[in-house]
Amino acid sequence: MLTYILRRILFMVPITLAISLVTFIIIQLPPGDFVTALSAQMSENNEQIDPATLEALRQRYGFDQPMIVQYWKWITNIVLYGDFGQSFEWNRPVSDLIWERLGLTLVVSFATLIFVWVLAFPIGIYSAVRQYSWGDYIATFFGFIGLAVPNFLLALVLMYFTSRYMGANVGGLFSADYVNADWSWGRIVDLMNHLWVPVIVLGTGGTAALIRVMRANLLDELQKPYVEMARARGLSETWLLLKYPVRVALNPFISTLGWILPTLVSGAVVTAIVLSLPTSGPLLLNALFAQDMYLAGSFILLLSILTLIGTLISDLLLAWLDPRIRYD
Amino acid sequence: MSYHSRHRGGSRPFAACLGVLTASMLLAGTALAQPFSESPMLAERVSAGTLPAIEDRLPSTPHVQEPFESVGSYGGTWRQAMRGGSDNLLERTIGYTRLARWNREWNAIVPDVAESVTVNDNATEFTFVLREGHRWSDGEPFTSADLLFWYESILMNSDVTPSVPSWLQAGGEPVVVTAPDDATVVFTFAEPNALFLFNMATVRGANVLAGSPAHWLKQFHADHNENASQLAQEAGASDWAAHLNAKIGVPASRWRDAERPVVDAWLLTEPYDGTGQVVAERNPYYHKVDPEGQQLPYIDRVTYDVMEDTQAIVLKAINGEIDFQNRHIETTQARPLIVQNREQGNYDLWIAQPAWSNAMLISLNQTHKDPAMREVFANKDFRIGLSHAINRQELNQIIYAGTSRAWQAAPRPDTALFDEELATQFTAFDTDLANEHLDRVLPERDGEGFRLRSDGERFSFDIEVLTSRQFQIDSLELIKAYWADVGVEMNVRPVERSLSEQLRQNNDHDASVWIGGGGYDMLGLLDPKWYMPFEWQSAFAGAWGIWAQDPNDPNAEEPSEAAKRQLELYAQVQATADFGQQMELMGQILDITKEEFYIIGTNMEPDRVGIVNRNLRNVPRSMPNTYFYMTPGPASAEQFYFAN
Numbered sequence: 001m002l003t004y005i006l007r008r009i010l011f012m013v014p015i016t017l018a019i020s021l022v023t024f025i026i027i028q029l030p031p032g033d034f035v036t037a038l039s040a041q042m043s044e045n046n047e048q049i050d051p052a053t054l055e056a057l058r059q060r061y062g063f064d065q066p067m068i069v070q071y072w073k074w075i076t077n078i079v080l081y082g083d084f085g086q087s088f089e090w091n092r093p094v095s096d097l098i099w100e101r102l103g104l105t106l107v108v109s110f111a112t113l114i115f116v117w118v119l120a121f122p123i124g125i126y127s128a129v130r131q132y133s134w135g136d137y138i139a140t141f142f143g144f145i146g147l148a149v150p151n152f153l154l155a156l157v158l159m160y161f162t163s164r165y166m167g168a169n170v171g172g173l174f175s176a177d178y179v180n181a182d183w184s185w186g187r188i189v190d191l192m193n194h195l196w197v198p199v200i201v202l203g204t205g206g207t208a209a210l211i212r213v214m215r216a217n218l219l220d221e222l223q224k225p226y227v228e229m230a231r232a233r234g235l236s237e238t239w240l241l242l243k244y245p246v247r248v249a250l251n252p253f254i255s256t257l258g259w260i261l262p263t264l265v266s267g268a269v270v271t272a273i274v275l276s277l278p279t280s281g282p283l284l285l286n287a288l289f290a291q292d293m294y295l296a297g298s299f300i301l302l303l304s305i306l307t308l309i310g311t312l313i314s315d316l317l318l319a320w321l322d323p324r325i326r327y328d
Numbered sequence: 329m330s331y332h333s334r335h336r337g338g339s340r341p342f343a344a345c346l347g348v349l350t351a352s353m354l355l356a357g358t359a360l361a362q363p364f365s366e367s368p369m370l371a372e373r374v375s376a377g378t379l380p381a382i383e384d385r386l387p388s389t390p391h392v393q394e395p396f397e398s399v400g401s402y403g404g405t406w407r408q409a410m411r412g413g414s415d416n417l418l419e420r421t422i423g424y425t426r427l428a429r430w431n432r433e434w435n436a437i438v439p440d441v442a443e444s445v446t447v448n449d450n451a452t453e454f455t456f457v458l459r460e461g462h463r464w465s466d467g468e469p470f471t472s473a474d475l476l477f478w479y480e481s482i483l484m485n486s487d488v489t490p491s492v493p494s495w496l497q498a499g500g501e502p503v504v505v506t507a508p509d510d511a512t513v514v515f516t517f518a519e520p521n522a523l524f525l526f527n528m529a530t531v532r533g534a535n536v537l538a539g540s541p542a543h544w545l546k547q548f549h550a551d552h553n554e555n556a557s558q559l560a561q562e563a564g565a566s567d568w569a570a571h572l573n574a575k576i577g578v579p580a581s582r583w584r585d586a587e588r589p590v591v592d593a594w595l596l597t598e599p600y601d602g603t604g605q606v607v608a609e610r611n612p613y614y615h616k617v618d619p620e621g622q623q624l625p626y627i628d629r630v631t632y633d634v635m636e637d638t639q640a641i642v643l644k645a646i647n648g649e650i651d652f653q654n655r656h657i658e659t660t661q662a663r664p665l666i667v668q669n670r671e672q673g674n675y676d677l678w679i680a681q682p683a684w685s686n687a688m689l690i691s692l693n694q695t696h697k698d699p700a701m702r703e704v705f706a707n708k709d710f711r712i713g714l715s716h717a718i719n720r721q722e723l724n725q726i727i728y729a730g731t732s733r734a735w736q737a738a739p740r741p742d743t744a745l746f747d748e749e750l751a752t753q754f755t756a757f758d759t760d761l762a763n764e765h766l767d768r769v770l771p772e773r774d775g776e777g778f779r780l781r782s783d784g785e786r787f788s789f790d791i792e793v794l795t796s797r798q799f800q801i802d803s804l805e806l807i808k809a810y811w812a813d814v815g816v817e818m819n820v821r822p823v824e825r826s827l828s829e830q831l832r833q834n835n836d837h838d839a840s841v842w843i844g845g846g847g848y849d850m851l852g853l854l855d856p857k858w859y860m861p862f863e864w865q866s867a868f869a870g871a872w873g874i875w876a877q878d879p880n881d882p883n884a885e886e887p888s889e890a891a892k893r894q895l896e897l898y899a900q901v902q903a904t905a906d907f908g909q910q911m912e913l914m915g916q917i918l919d920i921t922k923e924e925f926y927i928i929g930t931n932m933e934p935d936r937v938g939i940v941n942r943n944l945r946n947v948p949r950s951m952p953n954t955y956f957y958m959t960p961g962p963a964s965a966e967q968f969y970f971a972n
Contacts, residue, residue: 031830040829041414043865044794045955051864051877056490060570086564089414090601091574091581093564100602156639163647170647171640172603172633179605179633180598273636278603282636286413291826 005316012308017075019304020297024071027293027300033063034088037291061088074294078301085294087287094298098280104173105279107191109263111199116206123207124214125246131219139211146208155201155274162197171276173198198275202268213252221245247321254318261310262303364390364621367402369628370612379612380467382623387459389443390623391616393967396432396946399618400626400969406944407651409633409641412603414580416955417655419531422594422608422630423583424961426533427456428525432962434850434952437525441470441537441591441615443511451520451905452498458511463613464589468543472507477542479505481549482576487569488549495527498902520903522910526854530956538576541589548572591615593625593966606632616966626969642666645939648673652947652968654680654938654959660728660799666937675939678947682933683851683954686844687728688800689737689858690714690791690807690928693837695871695885700781701789701838704769708925713765715754715928717814718807727803728934736929737858739918740847744911750922755929762814770815779815788817792831792840795822800841803930835870835883842867844929851956852914853901859921860894861887868926894920943971 032040035057042049058064062073077083084094127136162168169175178190221227222245230240269281276282280299287296319325366374366382373379410417429440439445442456462470482488483496483505492502499519506514515524527533539545546552548559550568560571574581575588582588583600593616594608608630616624633649635641641656646669650657657666658680670676692705692714704710720734738751770779770787781787793800804820811818818839823831831837842865845855857865861872871885876895878884887895894917901913938960940947946967953959 030824030826032826036829036833037826038414040825043829044796044825045416050491050493052491053493059490060566060573083564086566086570091565091570091577091584092601096564097602159640159643163643170644170649171635171637176605176631176633180607274640276603276633276635276637276640282412282603290413 001319004319005312008312008315012312015308016301016305020075020078020301021071023297023300023304024074024293025067027288027291027297028067030291032291033058034061034291034293035063037289038089041290074297078298084298087292087295089287089290089292089295094295097283097295098299098302101278101280101283104277105281108173108195108198108202108277108279111195112202112206113260115199115203116210119203120207120210120214124211125218125241127211128215128218128222129241131215136215143208143211146204147212149204151201151205151268151271152274154204155197155271158197158201159275168194173277198271198277201271201275210253214249217249217252218245221248251318251322254321255314257310257314257317259307259310261313262306364617364623366612366623367610367628369402369610370623373612385463385467385613386617386623387462387615389459391440391443391459392619393616393624393964395618395967396948396964398945399620399622400945400967401972402622402626402628402969404627404970405629405631405651406627406965406968407631407633407649408653409635409644409650409656410606411638411641411656412634412636415600415655416531416580417632417653418580418583418600418606419534420655420955420958420961421965422592423534424958424965425537425590425592426528427536428528429533430529430850430957430962432948432951432964434848434957434962437529445525447525447905449905451522451524451903452517454515454524456513456515458513459615460511462591462615464541464543464591465595465611465613466544466589467613468541468589470540470591471510472513473510474540474542475513475536476505476507477545478536478539479503481542481545481551482539482572485551485569488572493532495521495524495532497521520905522905523853523902526850529958530854531958535576537591538582538588544587544589545572545575548575594630600632600634603634606634614966618967625966627965638662645669645675646673648675648941650675650939651941652939652944652960652965654678654936654953658936658938658953660934663729663937666939673939674942676942676949677937678940679950680936680938680953680959681950682936683848683952683957684843684845684933685740685847685858686735686737686929686931687732687933688803688841688930689844690839690841690930691866691868691926692789692839692928693835693867694869694926695835696838697835700783704781704787705839707769709765710769711925711928712754713762713769713814714811714816715762715925716756716758716765717762717810717816718928718930719757719810720755720931721757723803723806724931726806727799728931731934732931734930735932737844737846737921737927738929739849739852740932743847743849743852745849745852745914745918747915747918747922750918753922754925759814766814766816773815777815778812778817786817788819789838790819790821792821792823792828792837794825794828796825797843804841807930832867832870833864835864835874837867837870840867843933844927845954847933848952848954849911849914851954852918853910854956856898856914856917858927859917860898860926861891862895862898888924890920890924941970945969945971 035054039049039054062070074085077085087094087097090097123139127139130136159170163170172179173194174190178187181187227245230244269285272279272281273285284296284299287299364382364386370379374381408417426440427442428437428445431438443459444457446455458472464470483492496503498517498521501518504516508514548556548568548571550556556568560568563571565571565574575585576582580600583596586596586599590611593611593614595611596608598604598607600606610625610628614624618624638656642662642665644650645657646665692711694702694706696702696705724730724732734755736751736753736755738747739745772780774780774786779787791804793804801820801822808818808820828840832840844858846852846858856862861869861876863877864870864874866873871883872887872891874881875884875887897913897917901910904910904913936953946969948963951959951963
């Protein structure tokens with residue numbers, strides 16, 4: 001087991017480096033650079049900017065150097081000093097910008113995750129055990145609606161209703177009184193009052209998918225002989241269900257845990273933009289548009305590393321949960 | 329001022345006012361007899377002993393601001409909303425302070441921070457007299473030494489400013505700034521720089537004041553503080569010059585530090601550095617008072633909610649969460665919503681009159697790198713034919729809900745530069761006439777009726793359009809069908825803005841569409857890129873525009889004789905101090921524009937609407953709408969107030 005973990009961690013080093021290089025190249029692929037994006041933004045507003053100023057900015061940011069030199073500078077600073085560079089658009093260190101948004105992003109993501117699990121597991125189990133019952137049909141019906149409605153649309157509709165009929169502020173996670181305040185009990189309550197909208201929006205799709213997966217997995221398991229066997233031995237129905245088939249049906253969730261970690265950090269970009277959430281998704285998208293390459297690059301690198309770590313964790317969990325898995 | 333309009337139909341209120349500008353002195357409001365009074369918010373701080381008395385905060389001769397309608401009362405919050413990242417709304421609203429700025433009507437320059445502005449006869453010397461006792465928002469004195477610091481340590485320091493911006497140069501020489509005494513600053517140019525004050529009134533003038541608070545900026549400057557590099561390093565900047573530039577720079581970076589001293593009406597308390605609401609509160613040292621001696625601004629606080637999506641800003645507006653704004657909510661798509669929800673949101677509408685001449689200009693690149701394409705695009709008959717093939721009435725109905733009209737790239741009506749023929753030539757929808765012109769250029773057609781190039785291939789080209797401008801994409805889809813009717817194949821190619829920028833900067837585009845500038849006289853003067861190849865953005869002849877900026881650029885190409893004549897005339901405009909003569913010369917430039925017919929115009933940009941809270945007073949119900957005017961800056965938000 002220990003060598004298995006060590007081997008997996010060792011493999012991650014070259015993969016991370018490869019990812020960082022690919023990331024950097026992809027970010028440089030769009031035409032132009034941050035200065036082009038800046039001047040494009042300004043000319044879209046019919047603003048003028050001196051070509052000489054643009055050239056000066058290019059030199060200041062080192063865009064006139066070859067890409068490999070820029071990459072080397074970036075990656076050595078990260079590896080040696082933990083310095084992710086400076087965001088051109090914000091004139092602030094990249095790490096500050098990401099950290100600042102990470103807290104609330106995690107709050108939203110965890111709340112969503114809990115919402116999804118709390119709702120999806122019981123419903124999924126119920127609709128598998130009571131297949132083709134009224135309850136199953138209702139769960140299936142709402143499940144498909146949840147899958148089919150795009151998040152951004154649900155976000156817009158909910159935002160419209162809460163602001164129009166419930167007097168809530170449009171967008172954001174805080175009301176005007178608390179948005180710049182320090183943390184206090186009142187601010188936490190205020191956050192809770194706003195949090196349910198994004199949680200529902202982000203959670204519906206996930207809940208629906210999870211219900212379907214749970215139902216399908218469990219249905220497979222319920223037919224298997226070991227269930228009959230256990231039943232024949234007189235185990236109580238609930239205990240039997242939770243102890244064996246549900247545990248096996250959980251495998252797909254554990255193995256997809258690796259993908260949850262990066263989404264926890266990036267959040268759902270489109271929903272976050274529509275709802276103006278102060279999370280990291282909109283920051284990443286803006287950085288990509290503005291070709292703010294160190295910010296975007298560091299972000300993508302961070303997400304990639306989290307995916308790797310998440311995959312590792314889910315593999316370990318799976319190995320621990322499912323005795324059928326071998327370590328080679 | 330004697331100035332005769334060149335064209336029938338043009339009113340010319342601007343000339344008379346601006347004529348006063350040359351060889352004369354512009355004086356702001358005079359001193360008052362009655363005592364000064366202040367907001368209760370500040371009076372509290374004075375009695376608590378944390379703020380000096382009003383007499384010690386105001387300059388000895390405050391600027392007396394005549395209110396638009398009535399003298400107001402203190403209090404309230406002006407709520408706005410903007411995008412995250414690099415929105416310029418702060419620059420347009422609380423940031424509209426300069427040495428001299430536009431007046432509300434946009435027909436003259438008025439002193440703002442300066443007490444007076446004097447221009448010599450040939451527009452080479454501009455003298456600004458500052459107010460005695462004027463102070464920065466932190467209470468430090470604001471004197472000519474501050475502007476000298478900007479000149480010596482910011483503008484002329486090649487680490488901070490690698491190249492002096494063109495508006496601060498004349499005859500290839502940068503400006504020379506001197507300060508004969510504490511209150512006087514003189515800008516001297518080697519040659520006439522007649523557009524200097526106009527440029528000062530745009531965002532450029534704000535850059536000067538942002539770089540002026542010497543007492544604060546010196547800590548970031550290596551010439552004044554030996555630890556500046558260390559300070560920059562701690563802040564994560566690459567060097568001290570980058571750090572300093574971030575503190576004073578555009579577009580949004582100077583709003584990321586609430587410490588920066590200003591002479592604006594409000595100063596930041598919550599900076600624009602993330603997702604939180606941006607908040608500004610009244611500047612206790614603001615230099616303006618109303619005629620009754622009340623220190624401005626009337627409104628206590630200004631807030632900006634930072635949103636990621638403009639839809640959310642529209643929703644905020646119709647929900648009554650915005651008091652005065654047009655930016656982000658003025659789009660054609662949002663207009664019905666904004667108009668319908670006036671009662672619910674408790675707001676009225678005001679007209680944001682576009683300074684843009686045209687909603688969509690079609691530029692066929694006459695300096696195309698492919699000689700075969702170039703030959704066709706450069707043929708005036710081809711452009712005339714395509715222009716006649718466009719059904720502008722139908723476009724108006726479908727795209728602009730009937731609020732627009734057929735228009736070429738031309739100044740708007742009611743301006744001094746307006747020329748009806750320039751504005752309406754070739755706009756008649758007539759396919760026979762279109763075919764007649766096109767047959768002179770590309771007579772051969774293939775089996776599907778499309779015209780052929782001389783080598784027998786079908787003639788086909790792409791028009792690039794920004795993905796962010798859906799109404800232009802929709803218009804182009806209609807135009808594609810109109811042109812197919814006369815046998816010309818065009819493909820609509822939506823592109824992301826950086827790609828579009830890159831293509832045009834290198835003269836690599838077939839054709840592109842853009843919103844047309846130059847609708848107003850002032851804008852025609854400052855932004856003539858759609859009337860002649862003036863810069864690379866003049867996409868109808870990219871290589872010529874690049875030449876006009878830098879003849880040594882690898883993509884530059886010597887312009888036609890007519891275009892060179894226009895550039896010569898424009899150089900004369902820059903060297904002419906008299907506004908009447910400037911307009912006369914601009915008229916000559918436009919005569920050549922008319923003859924050359926560089927660009928195919930479609931429809932005039934329709935009026936936009938902004939919203940104003942029904943309790944907000946002193947707000948004009950119509951104003952020009954462009955970044956050059958810095959809408960709504962010149963409406964003087966410091967004298968807006970909420971009726972109780």
